Amino acid sequence: MxxxxxxxxxxxxxxxxxxxxxxxxxxxxxxxxxxxxxxxxxxxxxxxxxxxxxxxxxxxxxxxxxxxxxxxxxxxxxxxxxxxxxxxxxxVPRSCNSSTGNGSSHFPLPWLAERLVSEPESSSGRGKNLDVNRFPVPTIVAEDQDDAAAQSSSPNSAVSSFQMEFGMALAGGGSKRSEPEGDADRDCSRGSDDDENGLTRKKLRLSKEQSAFLEESFKEQSTLNPKQKIALAKQLNLRPRQVEVWFQNRRARTKLKQTEIDCEYLKRCCETLTEENRRLQKELQELRALKSAPPFYMQLPATTLTMCPSCERVATATTTGASPPGTNVSRPRPRSYPFGGGGPVGQQQGKAQGGQGQGQHPSDHVVK
DNA sequence: AGTCAAGGTCTTGTTACTTCA
DNA sequence: CCTGAAGTAACAAGACCTTGA
Structure with a gap:
């Protein structure tokens, strides 16, 4: 099947x-x-x-x-x-011609291009890539700028994330790294005091703005080429590795969620099909029982049996409980289809009815 | 042209941290 | 305050693809 x-x-x-x-x-x-x-x-x-x-x-x-x-x-x-x-x-992506990685002249991500265009670069270079979640925090700008300079200066640095995080923690700015004003109320000091040995994995929460921006990027495109990754990392003042990990996790989450939805759907399909199967089995049993039973006309007085000349159906004039002319033995049954459509999705019901197509059982016509 | 190693990215699974009820 | 669940950043392992020698 x-x-x-x-x-x-x-x-x-x-x-x-x-x-x-x-x-x-x-x-x-x-x-x-x-x-x-x-x-x-x-x-x-x-x-x-x-x-x-x-x-x-x-x-x-x-x-x-x-x-x-x-x-x-x-x-x-x-x-x-x-x-x-x-x-x-x-x-469905709207523009994915960038994934080939061939064109560097045009920016592959429209939202990034928009940002890059809309954000005038300062000549000093400091804060030119600062996103919206950075500059409104005057109290941490100095530290952030140091971090930003350290990060953006070598976006392709081979320094591991652990080393980077450890270095930032040692610098004292790790706990406040890229925390916007909206997240200033978060308790960020907690993370920096337990990793003095540098052995614990430092986990930094992305800001709301960063997450929103990444989310927007993911809506446009669920995968990034290296250029896009670096550009996005610069834009958000993150390391490319962080952007990469975020997209990996995001894809995994999307897939997991979609899997859950599909499982629910398949479960409903399975239930519907099981019910359909049960009903068909029951009907098959009834038909078999009917077939194995002696023909009902044998139980009737011979004189009461007549045959319709046109349709060759047996008609009875007595009150023996036989079916009136033209009445099928197997009643037409309401048919429910899986997937809630109320109608045939394909034409599967033809096979489901034994391939006869019209639902007529051989015992329908009782020929004398 | 075929082969192989290196590098990169992906998915999947796991761990560790954070937040919240 | 404590705790467990949920969310998520980060990482590891394995597979696959591309590229260059």
Whole structure:
């Protein structure tokens, strides 16, 4: 059994985008493989199967599990799969021609370009990349500028994040790093007093503005090329590594949330199909019982049986409880379809009715 | 042209920290 | 104040791709 479901409007999304970039974002082509028949692998996305032949990288199945389990198993038993192809329109990028990384003349991210244009660079260079969450804090500007200079001077520095954080902590400005006025009330002093040995991982909360800006960037594009990453890091006065990590985590969160939604949907589908299956089984039992039972006309007096010459149905004139002419034995039943549509999604109901198409059972017509 | 190592990025899973009820 | 849950920044491992030798 293979049931392919397609949600979202995959037809209208990303044709040009996919043609331009070889690496669509994971949120763009989202699919779930659900093994219903006891299959061991849930990696059913057809897009992922094209990967060996140079297909896109990011269109992986959420159930596949890139690391360890799913990647090397290769047991892609696609015999009993419910495939869901979700294409949230909100994640369709508006401009992704930058992911190829070829054009450096035009800025790839429109929001960044806008910021870069709208923010006049000061000749001194100090604070030119300061974002909105920095300059309204006059009390920490001096420290921040030192940090900003230290960070922005070498955005591609190989210094590890630990070293960077440790250095900032030693400098005394780590606890106040990039804290806007809106977050000034946060208790930031706590983090700097327990990492005196530098062995504990320093976790710095991003400011609301930084998070909002990153969120906006993520809406535009869920992946960044190195240039975009560096530009965004400069813009937000973060390290490129932080921006990279943020986008990684953000993608993971998006995928997790989407997985939850898909699981809910699949659960409802499964319940509906189970109910449908139960009903069909019951109906099949009834029909079998009816078939194995002696024909009802045998129980009738022979003289009461007549046949309609036109439709060749047996008609009875007595009060034996037989069906009137033209009455089917199996009553037409209301049919409910899964997925709440109230109608056939495809034309599957033809097969569900035994392939007869009209729902007529051979016992409907009792021929004498 | 085929191969291999290096570098980069991705996903997935985990850890540690922060916030809040 | 204490505590557990939730959110999230940061990291590690493994896989894959690209590139240059």
């Amino acid at each position: 293979e049931l392919a479901l397609s949600l979202g409007d995959s037809s209208q999304s990303l044709p040009s985008f996919l043609s331009k970039t070889p690496k669509p974002s994971p949120a763009l082509d989202f699919c779930i493989g659900l093994a219903l028949g006891g299959g061991s692998s849930a990696r059913s996305c057809s897009a992922s199967e094209t990967r060996k032949s140079g297909g896109p990288v990011n269109d992986r199945c959420c159930g596949g599990g890139g690391g360890g389990g799913g990647g090397g198993s290769g047991s892609s038993d696609s015999s009993s799969l419910l495939q869901l192809d979700l294409l949230p329109s909100s994640h």
